[in-house]
Amino acid sequence: MTSWQTLVARARLRATRKHRYRTVEAGRHSMAHGYPAAPVPEGLAARATTASFDGGELVTVSGSGEGPGALVLLHGGAFINGIQAQHWGLVEHLVESTGRTVHVPRYPLAPAAVHTDAWRFLDAATARLGEEAPLYLVGDSAGGTLALLMAQRHRGDGLVAGLTLVAPWLDLSLGNPEVERLARQDPWLTPAGMRPIARQWAGGLDPADPSVSPLFGPLGDLPPTLVLVGSHDICRADCDRLRELAPADADLVVHVEPGSPHDYPLLPTPEGARGRADITRHVLRTLGAGVRRG
Known part of the structure; x- marks a missing residue:
């Protein structure tokens, strides 16, 4: 049964966020007025360092150092919004529950940037993090797009050991007929408002091009992957479609949480808490147990 906290969250999202993507015009307006990045919270500041290069920033939050590998969290926000407080909350959860250091790339955003600008920074960031391999990637929404694309770009080289994709935007064209049906239930997102953002981000490419839409890229030889939606x-x-298109022997788990909205593991709900615990378990199973405090 869907918790009352999730029902409240859905109502609040419909009242405060749905208008940002309801129409093409609303999407264009939202793109021109993206939310600024939330600062590193006080609880993480003492463990955080920031490096600026290639048009972005890489924030590193140190963990206990117990256990191999490190995490990379690619934040969502439809490619137009900076990292938000709920993303920092997930960073804190991951640092405490896995013992790993978490790296947070703050990549260039639309409309000033397109996907090639983001990859100039992300490729430079990945090169810096190579010594900390294996890396486990966590990405939500647009960050999930980037996480899967990054894993596809590094297939077979041993850099990316695992993935968690939270409500990933897998096809920027939103061409799946099921999208329109689900939009009637979604209290937050509407394809009409997201399509102009996708076209801007694609920078002249077809939004369905596999360079920006990982659903159409190579899906074989990917690391263990958890999808939460x-x-x-x-x-x-498109999470359902990913499960259909993935090779039969893929280490892929797609969990659909009944009644929950977009990005539910980032919400302060019982379902969100279970989602965060699922991410921790997958990280520890993939990288090794190390420590676990939460």
Whole structure:
């Protein structure tokens, strides 16, 4: 049964966020007025360092150092919004529950940037992090797009050991017919408002091009992958499609949380807490147990 906290969250999202993507015009307006990045919270500041290069920033939050590898969290925000407080909350959870250092790339955003600008920075960041391999990537929404693309770019080289994709935007064209049906249930996202953002981010490419839409890229030889998505989320359509297209022997788990909206593991709900615990378990199974405090 869906918790009352999730029902409240859905109502709040519909009242405060749905208008940002309801129409093409709303999407263009949102793109021109993206949310600024939230600062590193006080609880993490003492463990955080920031390096600026190639048009972005790499924030590193040190863990206990117990256990191999490190995490990279690629934040969502439809490629137009900076990292938000709920993303920092997930960073703190991961640092405490896995013992690993978490690296947070703050990549260039639309409309000033397109995907090639982001990859100039992300490739430079990845090169810096190579000594900390294996890396486990966590990405939500647009960050999930980037996480899967990054894993595809590094297939077979041993850099990326595992993936968690939270409500990933897998097809920027939103061409799946199921998207329109799910939009009636989704309290947050509407394809009409997201499509102009996708076209801007694609920088002249077809939004369905595999360079920007990982659903159409190579899906074989990927690391162990966990996908978490709510049933009331337009991103569910292509998460289901990912499960259909992935090779039969893929180490892929797609969990659909009944009644939950977009990015549910980032929400302060019982379902969100279970989602965060699922991420921790997958990280520890993939990288090795190390320590676990939460």
